[in-house]
Amino acid sequence: MGELILVLDFGGQYKELIARLVRGLSVYSEIRSGDISAQEVKRLAPIGIILTGGPNSVYEPNAPKCDPEIFALGIPILGICYGMQMMCHMLGGEVKCGERGEYGIVDAVMGKSVLFEPGNSAVLMSHTDCVYKLPDGFLCTATTAACPIAAYENASKGFFGVQFHPESAHSADGQQLLRNFLYKVCAARGEYKLDDYLETQIIAIGEKVGNKNILLALSGGVDSSVCAALLTKAVPGQLVCIFVDHGFMRQNEGDEIERAFSNQNLHLIRVNAKDRFLAKMEGVIDPEAKRKIIGEEFIRVFEDEAAKLGEVPFLAQGTIYPDVVESGGAHGATIKSHHNVGGLPDNLAFSEIIEPLAGLFKDEVRVIGKKLGLPDSLVNRQPFPGPGLAIRIMGEVTESKLSVLRISDAILREELDGMGLNQYFTVLTDTYSVGVKGDYRTYDPVVAIRAVITNDFMTCECAQIPYEVLLKVSSRITNEIPSVSRVVYDITSKPPATVEWE
Numbered sequence: 001m002g003e004l005i006l007v008l009d010f011g012g013q014y015k016e017l018i019a020r021l022v023r024g025l026s027v028y029s030e031i032r033s034g035d036i037s038a039q040e041v042k043r044l045a046p047i048g049i050i051l052t053g054g055p056n057s058v059y060e061p062n063a064p065k066c067d068p069e070i071f072a073l074g075i076p077i078l079g080i081c082y083g084m085q086m087m088c089h090m091l092g093g094e095v096k097c098g099e100r101g102e103y104g105i106v107d108a109v110m111g112k113s114v115l116f117e118p119g120n121s122a123v124l125m126s127h128t129d130c131v132y133k134l135p136d137g138f139l140c141t142a143t144t145a146a147c148p149i150a151a152y153e154n155a156s157k158g159f160f161g162v163q164f165h166p167e168s169a170h171s172a173d174g175q176q177l178l179r180n181f182l183y184k185v186c187a188a189r190g191e192y193k194l195d196d197y198l199e200t201q202i203i204a205i206g207e208k209v210g211n212k213n214i215l216l217a218l219s220g221g222v223d224s225s226v227c228a229a230l231l232t233k234a235v236p237g238q239l240v241c242i243f244v245d246h247g248f249m250r251q252n253e254g255d256e257i258e259r260a261f262s263n264q265n266l267h268l269i270r271v272n273a274k275d276r277f278l279a280k281m282e283g284v285i286d287p288e289a290k291r292k293i294i295g296e297e298f299i300r301v302f303e304d305e306a307a308k309l310g311e312v313p314f315l316a317q318g319t320i321y322p323d324v325v326e327s328g329g330a331h332g333a334t335i336k337s338h339h340n341v342g343g344l345p346d347n348l349a350f351s352e353i354i355e356p357l358a359g360l361f362k363d364e365v366r367v368i369g370k371k372l373g374l375p376d377s378l379v380n381r382q383p384f385p386g387p388g389l390a391i392r393i394m395g396e397v398t399e400s401k402l403s404v405l406r407i408s409d410a411i412l413r414e415e416l417d418g419m420g421l422n423q424y425f426t427v428l429t430d431t432y433s434v435g436v437k438g439d440y441r442t443y444d445p446v447v448a449i450r451a452v453i454t455n456d457f458m459t460c461e462c463a464q465i466p467y468e469v470l471l472k473v474s475s476r477i478t479n480e481i482p483s484v485s486r487v488v489y490d491i492t493s494k495p496p497a498t499v500e501w502e
């Protein structure tokens with residue numbers, strides 16, 4: 001097995017960012033739960049461990065802790081924020097509640113360390129507690145005005161801690177710090193290459209599948225499209241792509257997907273299952289219920305199609321690593337059940353599920369897609385959730401609401417295309433408001449605009465769209481769709497909000 005960095009999760013928001021940065025530095029990383037046993041860590045044999053931040057205080061009764069034996073494995077460890085405090089506490093030091101918290105970009109005075117150069121450096125801080133007394137054998141290596149021990153180390157054991165967030169782009173030398181940890185402390189060789197991942201998958205799929213057929217859920221999104229390209233390469237001629245049109249696609253999207261893939265060298269079946277899905281949505285209001293029901297219905301449709309095709313023992317899915325992590329499948333708390341993971345029922349009629357992208361982050365999937373020769377328009381397509389417009393309609397999903405949402409979404413996309421935003425769409429809220437059209441009072445639903453700028457969709461900022469563009473979108477939506485009373489703009493970041501409303 002190649003070099004591995006384990007990112008142990010203590011509930012921090014940035015675990016995926018850390019893991020992705022490590023991979024960007026050419027070392028393979030995986031996220032595991034903070035309570036992983038030392039024995040399992042030993043089996044995985046990582047070259048280094050990163051302990052993430054988290055919301056707890058180490059003295060809280062249920063504060064998460066790692067297996068103390070991990071400190072005896074002789075593996076270098078970097079603790080970040082809570083991870084730093086926890087390591088200090090578990091090794092005999094003391095942590096205390098800071099007199100005032102420290103939030104935002106602050107100036108740190110860095111001392112001598114293999115991880116950074118001495119001098120001043122801007123770092124992102126976000127903490128209340130801080131390390132107060134170091135365990136024996138540890139040295140303080142950085143300070144800030146509010147945090148006397150902003151970094152520490154026991155270099156001979158390979159233990160390092162930083163109170164700030166090196167994974168944040170706001171920490172000026174953060175990336176270099178991570179690089180130093182990987183290469184100078186963990187002695188990484190930096191062998192992780194996406195080409196290897198691709199080759200390994202192609203060989204593994206070929207061996208596993210033999211001459212049998214695979215069914216793939218093709219949605220036209222980046223993940224399933226790249227998955228289709230990869231599977232076509234691994235087992236040419238054995239891939240049957242089923243595009244389940246659940247009726248929750250955007251304007252004309254179903255036809256576009258069918259057109260895009262009908263020219264390619266694969267067997268594409270389009271299943272028009274709109275009525276089936278709409279019937280399942282009757283009376284369903286809860287977002288998680290919608291996601292689960294749609295996910296499950298998807299599988300049922302596949303089973304029905306598979307039955308028509310004869311024996312198709314393998315089902316492929318375009319699940320990617322963040323889906324697995326966010327669904328709690330790997331090791332985290334469930335934020336949202338992602339369509340392609342959370343909705344998966346236990347009683348599958350397929351003998352095996354193949355998820356060739358399940359170890360990859362989104363940007364890695366795009367790189368693989370390009371390597372496989374997919375066009376830019378497909379590889380850089382803005383994301384669209386598996387449950388589609390159903391989770392952009394608050395409350396019960398009906399055909400008439402879908403039609404309102406589709407038109408408003410098409411208008412928004414017409415006006416915002418080309419502005420360089422990462423994702424933009426409309427949401428049909430379940431809020432009604434009074435308006436006036438002509439001489440009549442109206443009482444109709446409110447449409448919200450969501451438009452975000454993000455690197456990785458794990459965090460995002462609302463896009464700063466010029467007012468004149470927003471005004472035009474609002475005017476077009478309210479004029480072209482008489483049953484919309486007003487248009488509002490969602491200006492919330494993630495966190496605390498998510499990109500989608502449901």
Ligand code: XMP
Pocket residue numbers: 291336337338339340383384385386387423457458494497498499500501
């Ligand atoms: P959230 O709403 O979790 O969304 O901040 C982050 C990104 O993921 C997309 N998304 C999904 N993608 N299946 C998917 O394939 C899903 O169930 C799903 N839910 C959200 C969302 O559009 C955004 O790009």
